[in-house]
Amino acid sequence: MTATDLPERKTYLRQQKAEHQRNVLGVFPAVYPREVLWSLNILPVEIWDPPLQAGRSAAHLPPNTCDVACRGLELILQGHCDDLDGFLFPHTCDSIQNLASIVNDYLGTGKPCFFFHPPRGSNSKAAGLFYRRQLESLASAVRQHFGGPFDAGVLSASVAMGQAIDAAICEIYELRGQDRLRVDNAEFYEILRAGEYLHPNETLPLLKKLTEKTGSVDHRKTPVVLSGVLPSPPAFLRLLDDLDLRIAADDFMNCSRRLQVPPDPIEDPFTALTERYFRMPVCPTRQSTTLQRMQRLIALVGSTRAAGVIFSVLPFCDPELFDLPPLVAELEKRGIRTLVVEAGLNRQLSGQVAVRVEAFAEMIGSGLQ
Amino acid sequence: MKDLGAPLLSIVDGRRAASRRIRGPQPHFGPPLRCNARLKKLLTRHYFMSRYAEGARPVAWVTSGAPVELLRVFDFYTVYPENHGALCGAKRMGTELCAAAERQGYSRELCAYARIDLGHHFTGKTPAGRLPRPDLLFACNNICQTVVYWFRSLAHYWDIPLVLVDTPFNFETPSDLQNQYVAAQLEETIPVLERVSAQRFDLGRLQHVIGLAKDTAALWGEVLDTLKARPAPMTIFDAFAHLAPIVSLRGLAVTRTYYRMLLEELRERVDRGIGALTVERKRLMWDNIAIWFKARELAGLFAERGLNFVTATYTNAWAETGAMIEPQRPFESLAKAYSRIILNNNLKGRLQLMERLIEDFGVDGLVMHSARSCKPYSIGQYDLKRALTDHLQIPSVIVEADIADARAYSDKQVATQLGLFFEALEHRDVPRR
Numbered sequence: 001m002t003a004t005d006l007p008e009r010k011t012y013l014r015q016q017k018a019e020h021q022r023n024v025l026g027v028f029p030a031v032y033p034r035e036v037l038w039s040l041n042i043l044p045v046e047i048w049d050p051p052l053q054a055g056r057s058a059a060h061l062p063p064n065t066c067d068v069a070c071r072g073l074e075l076i077l078q079g080h081c082d083d084l085d086g087f088l089f090p091h092t093c094d095s096i097q098n099l100a101s102i103v104n105d106y107l108g109t110g111k112p113c114f115f116f117h118p119p120r121g122s123n124s125k126a127a128g129l130f131y132r133r134q135l136e137s138l139a140s141a142v143r144q145h146f147g148g149p150f151d152a153g154v155l156s157a158s159v160a161m162g163q164a165i166d167a168a169i170c171e172i173y174e175l176r177g178q179d180r181l182r183v184d185n186a187e188f189y190e191i192l193r194a195g196e197y198l199h200p201n202e203t204l205p206l207l208k209k210l211t212e213k214t215g216s217v218d219h220r221k222t223p224v225v226l227s228g229v230l231p232s233p234p235a236f237l238r239l240l241d242d243l244d245l246r247i248a249a250d251d252f253m254n255c256s257r258r259l260q261v262p263p264d265p266i267e268d269p270f271t272a273l274t275e276r277y278f279r280m281p282v283c284p285t286r287q288s289t290t291l292q293r294m295q296r297l298i299a300l301v302g303s304t305r306a307a308g309v310i311f312s313v314l315p316f317c318d319p320e321l322f323d324l325p326p327l328v329a330e331l332e333k334r335g336i337r338t339l340v341v342e343a344g345l346n347r348q349l350s351g352q353v354a355v356r357v358e359a360f361a362e363m364i365g366s367g368l369q
Numbered sequence: 370m371k372d373l374g375a376p377l378l379s380i381v382d383g384r385r386a387a388s389r390r391i392r393g394p395q396p397h398f399g400p401p402l403r404c405n406a407r408l409k410k411l412l413t414r415h416y417f418m419s420r421y422a423e424g425a426r427p428v429a430w431v432t433s434g435a436p437v438e439l440l441r442v443f444d445f446y447t448v449y450p451e452n453h454g455a456l457c458g459a460k461r462m463g464t465e466l467c468a469a470a471e472r473q474g475y476s477r478e479l480c481a482y483a484r485i486d487l488g489h490h491f492t493g494k495t496p497a498g499r500l501p502r503p504d505l506l507f508a509c510n511n512i513c514q515t516v517v518y519w520f521r522s523l524a525h526y527w528d529i530p531l532v533l534v535d536t537p538f539n540f541e542t543p544s545d546l547q548n549q550y551v552a553a554q555l556e557e558t559i560p561v562l563e564r565v566s567a568q569r570f571d572l573g574r575l576q577h578v579i580g581l582a583k584d585t586a587a588l589w590g591e592v593l594d595t596l597k598a599r600p601a602p603m604t605i606f607d608a609f610a611h612l613a614p615i616v617s618l619r620g621l622a623v624t625r626t627y628y629r630m631l632l633e634e635l636r637e638r639v640d641r642g643i644g645a646l647t648v649e650r651k652r653l654m655w656d657n658i659a660i661w662f663k664a665r666e667l668a669g670l671f672a673e674r675g676l677n678f679v680t681a682t683y684t685n686a687w688a689e690t691g692a693m694i695e696p697q698r699p700f701e702s703l704a705k706a707y708s709r710i711i712l713n714n715n716l717k718g719r720l721q722l723m724e725r726l727i728e729d730f731g732v733d734g735l736v737m738h739s740a741r742s743c744k745p746y747s748i749g750q751y752d753l754k755r756a757l758t759d760h761l762q763i764p765s766v767i768v769e770a771d772i773a774d775a776r777a778y779s780d781k782q783v784a785t786q787l788g789l790f791f792e793a794l795e796h797r798d799v800p801r802r
Contacts, residue, residue, distance in 0.1 A: 060751050062769070064478065064741050069748075089540070094514050097538050098716070098748035104540065105717040106752040117537040117547075120510060120517055126553035127535070133546050284518055290525035316478050318744070322518035325474030326525055340474075 006190065006206075009045070009197050013083050016043050016199060023085040023146050028072055028100070029229075030253050030285060031118050032090045033273050035162045036139045038200060039155040040148055044088065046196035048254055049232045049345045050075045060102055066316040067345045068229065069095040073102070076109060086112040086145070092285050093319055112145050114138060118286050123278040127287075132274045155269040161200045162276075163263035168207035169195075170261055177248050177304040179223065180214045185237040185247050192255060193231070222364055223248035225300045227327075228312035229320060230254040235349040236312065236357075243361040248304035251297055253320075257283040284319035293323055294330050301336055307364040308337035310357070315342055337364050397672040399644045402603060404611070404631045411627060412613060416497050422446035423501035427566040430523070432516045433616055434710055435509035435534060436703045439558060441578045441620040443566035447507075448500055449617050450519075453489070454482030458661030458773030460496040467774050469494070480742040481774040483519040490526055502527065505565045509534040511713040513745045530565060532558050536708045540715050543708055551704035576696040578620040579703065586691020588628035589615050593688055595635040596679045597730055600644025602635045605655050605678035606668045607645065615687050650675030651794060652731055654723070656682045656753075657738035657746045658772045674791060680730040682723060686710045716749045720756050727761060734794045735765035736787075741777045764797055766790035 007015070016022045025037060027044045037044045049071055056077040057070045075081055087109075089100035104113040116138055119127035143150055169192065175181040176188065183191070191210050195203045221244045230252055231237055240247065250256050260276040282288030282296055297309060309331055313320060328338050339360040341353050422428050429445040431437055437447055457463045458481070466488030467481055473491055475484055489495050506529060508520040517533060524531035534554050537547045559570050592611070595602050603611075611631060618624040638644075653671070655678045660667065671678065690709050695702040711719060726732065737754060739747045754765050768786050771777035 060749075062739050062741075062747050062750070064744065065748055091538050091540075094744040095748060097514070098745060100540060101716040102749055102752055105715055105720075106756070113540075115538075115540040119550075120514075120535040121533050121554065124554070124557055126550055126557055129553070130546065130550035137544075137546060284521070285514075288521075290521055316744075318479060318515050319518055321476045321479055322483070322515075322522055324476070326522065328474060 006194050007198075010080075010083065012197065013043070013045060017083070020199075022199075024083060025086050025088050025114070025142075026075075026081055026084040027088045028090065028092070028096055029068060030090060030092045030283070031258060031277070031280070032088055032116050033135055033138065033277075035155065035158040035269070035273060036135055037088075037142065038161065039151070039158040039269075040139065040142055040146065042085075042142065042146065043197075043199055045084070046254070047072045047075060048196065048230050050080065051347060052078060052080075060106075061099070064316050065099075066093075066095050066314055068314065068317075069099045071345065072096075073099055076103060076107065081109070081111070084111060086114065088114045088116065091115065091117040093317075095316070114141055118277065120287060122287050128274055128278065131277055132270050135270050135273055152269060156266050156272075158200075159266050159269045159272050159276075161204065163260070163266075165195065165200055165204055165207065166260050166263060168204060168211065169259055171211055172207060173249060173256060175211065175214055176246075177223075179220070179246065179248070180216075181210070182213045182215055183210065184241045185231075185245075186234055186241060188247070189231040189237055189255075190234075196254070219244070221246035222361070223304050223306045224364070225249045225251065225297065225304065225306045225309045226312055227251035227297060227309060228253070229314050229317055231312075232345050233343065233347055233349065235347060236343045236353070239349060239354055239357055243358060245357075245361055248306050249300040251281075251293075251300060253283055253285065257281045284323050290323055290326050294327055297327060297331065298334065298336075301331075306336075308339065308360065310360070311338065311340045312343045313340055315344065396647050397669070397675075399600075399647055402607065402611075402631075402634060402638075404627075404634050405607075407627065407630065408611060408613070411623065412617070415618060419446060419448055419497075419501050420499050427505065428501045428503045429505040429507045430503040430520075431506075432508045432512060432520070434512040434707065434712070435507050436555065436707050437507070438575065438578045438582050438620045438699075438703065439555060439562065440507060442571055442575045443562045443568045445505070445507075445562075445566060446501065447617065448503065450486045451482050452613065452617055453495065453497060453500065454485040454773050455659075455661050456496055457485045457489075459664065461662050461775065462494070462496050463662060463773035464775045466492070466494060467776075477774075477776075480513075480515050480519065481772055481777075482742065483515060483522075485773060486519065487522065490523065503529060505529060505562075506531040507534075508532070509536060509707060511536040511707055511710055513712065513743065515744070530561060532561055534558070534707070536713055538715075539709065539713055539718065543705075547708060548701065548704050551708050552700040555700045555703055572699070575699050579694055579699050580696045581622060581625055582620045583691055583694040583696065585615055585619065585625045585628055586687045586694070588625065588632055590685065590688030590691070592628060592632050592635060593680070593685050595632070595639055598639040599652075599731070600642070600646065600649035601652070601677055601679045602638035602643060602645060604645040604668065604672075605681045605684060606659070606664060608681065608684045609659055609664075612684055612687075619687075644677070646672050646675060646677050648675040649677045651733040652677055652679045654678065654680045654682070654726060654730070654732045654735045655738070656723070656735060656750065657740050658683075658743060660738060660740075660768075660770045660778065661773055662775045663770070663778060670787070676734075676794070678736075680726045680732060682719070682726070683711055685726070712745050716753060719749070720753055723753065723757060724760065727757070727763060732763070733797060734790065735763055736790070737765060737767045739767050739769045741769070741771040742774065743772065764790060764793040766793075 022043045024043045027046045052074045057073040266272045282292040426446045431447045433451045467484040469488035469492045470484040506520045508516045614624045690706040693706040
């Protein structure tokens with residue numbers, strides 16, 4: 001399987017249900033214990049940016065709601081979730097929180113809703129214990145609803161699978177940072193993001209195949225670091241490709257911020273998952289400080305020799321918008337060029353965004369290196 | 370629980386001034402509360418003293434829903450940035466400070482209180498004269514997740530510790546697991562508070578403070594209950610202002626004394642049939658934070674139609690959860706009480722609360738403020754409105770505005786929205802009893 005023959009999402013879900021008797025959970029952003037679901041033969045399918053025209057969600061959400069929440073609700077309201085057997089709402093932000101309550105309390109979808117609270121504070125004893133017990137509680141609730149036994153061995157295998165996936169993605173990022181990966185931005189993220197709906201049995205070979213696409217690159221592109229919620233829309237990534245900008249590293253909420261580096265050996269699967277959570281890179285929706293985010297971005301720029309940082313901002317995304325000014329100020333102070341764009345999630349990129357990115361590419365000397 | 374404007378004295382002043390101004394041909398307001406002057410004195414003293422707290426006492430900036438009782442044990446002087454935001458909004462300084470934050474790169478889409486606070490950080494401007502620089506930031510995300518990002522920004526700029534009490538949202542019935550997590554966090558904060566304040570923790574003192582807070586919450590509940598009377602002895606706009614001490618000065622003896630006096634005065638007004646309005650034709654409920662820069666104008670607009678706001682969704686929050694506090698089980702009961710406030714509850718819980726308030730207070734109509742600044746309060750209001758219309762056939766309106774940024778307010782749009790509401794309200798034949 002490659003990027004060109006990735007299965008269409010709906011067809012794939014139906015196939016998973018039919019062939020593997022898997023239940024499918026629609027999972028809203030951002031962090032959740034996928035391994036627990038895998039171990040219970042449940043396929044998590046993440047809902048970030050479905051390509052839909054907004055319409056019916058406006059009857060439920062005020063105009064100051066972020067596009068991720070709007071599109072998620074739109075997906076449900078337009079009847080595209082019929083194949084899902086339930087929803088999982090991690091408590092990520094105020095918008096997802098109230099969206100979850102609307103779905104659970106008012107929409108009457110007839111599907112079960114599960115919830116998960118990623119602790120916001122530091123890795124304290126209380127937070128660690130709470131996280132671990134939540135894992136057990138979620139496993140129990142899901143099992144109770146869908147049936148099937150819990151098997152610690154199967155969970156350990158799922159954790160190992162998750163670690164293998166994380167390790168493969170880390171290797172891919174490393175290759176990408178060294179400019180040894182022969183795929184463009186659009187294809188790179190298409191493959192990475194396939195893990196949002198593929199079963200790990202399919203994700204891992206796909207990633208392995210990507211690591212084989214290495215070699216010297218004929219045409220050097222200007223490396224940049226991207227930060228934000230998610231690498232979307234594809235038109236934005238294609239624009240960067242057209243401008244010879246290579247995303248050498250990212251700080252996206254739904255990509256590198258969810259990776260565990262490096263993995264721990266698995267003694268107890270719940271402990272391993274708890275440690276995984278607290279060892280993920282910093283994210284404002286979880287435990288992090290502004291300084292830690294700065295340090296991470298500076299490190300990414302340094303390790304990839306990026307010529308600048310592009311912040312791809314989603315309107316009304318509070319966690320990202322609060323961090324933005326000090327991050328931009330510090331990077332600029334260090335002589336690192338920055339660009340803040342509101343690319344949005346619309347399929348069509350606005351002319352204004354395109355012009356600003358073009359100007360930035362020119363400024364950092366894209367194509368001249 | 371958001372904001373609860375301590376320094377909303379300007380609103381009180383405004384009500385009194387408006388009352389004085391219009392007590393000519395069309396006196397819509399009843400006599401002002403005697404306690405207004407006492408409230409002003411109490412809060413002015415609090416803000417005045419805060420100027421001298423820096424260096425003399427440990428200072429903490431606190432979110433409105435945080436368990437401040439813990440800080441009292443260590444003698445922290447507490448300042449509430451949300452109060453300050455409300456004050457700036459009421460004094461019409463909000464837009465200026467928001468713009469100052471925006472010039473530093475903060476998006477106009479962010480909470481106006483946060484932008485005001487950051488604008489104050491960048492400019493030093495405040496209608497309160499001067500705010501003391503904190504030694505500690507104390508936040509609890511039971512009111513919103515925004516306070517987490519906002520207080521992190523402050524912690525970054527000032528390089529001071531931030532203590533965050535993480536209260537999982539009640540998507541369902543709160544579990545023991547959630548409660549134990551919050552209680553354990555409260556216990557974990559003790560060493561940090563000891564270090565910053567250079568004082569030792571005293572369990573007996575915490576129990577004493579908690580006892581005061583519990584008593585005060587009960588008194589506040591009784592204060593609000595007086596609004597069930599017809600005519601109601603004060604409006605909810607008054608209540609927004611008189612709520613300030615229980616938020617800003619919770620756990621102090623002076624606050625309990627204050628509410629005893631307020632309750633006495635309100636009961637006296639009820640006995641004598643003195644209403645907040647000279648004519649109370651219909652009774653309304655307010656949902657969400659006030660539009661501070663328009664509060665005075667809106668109070669007058671409703672009063673001249675004989676429409677009195679007798680309840681609001683958040684004013685009773687401390688009364689409700691205060692009863693859960695048990696001095697003998699300080700950490701567990703604080704965790705329980707602070708995890709169950711309105712904004713930490715799912716929409717079904719909010720609907721039940723609203724239905725109960727509508728019944729208890731004999732409400733005829735509902736005004737919902739969709740505040741651009743406040744996502745947790747505003748997202749879900751459309752569904753709540755529909756559910757209330759279905760269940761209770763009650764006229765309601767959603768007013769799109771903001772808490773403190775006047776640029777998000779359109780006079781024309783609000784006039785249109787309210788015009789239709791007034792019409793619907795008049796066509797509602799049978800007043801609720």
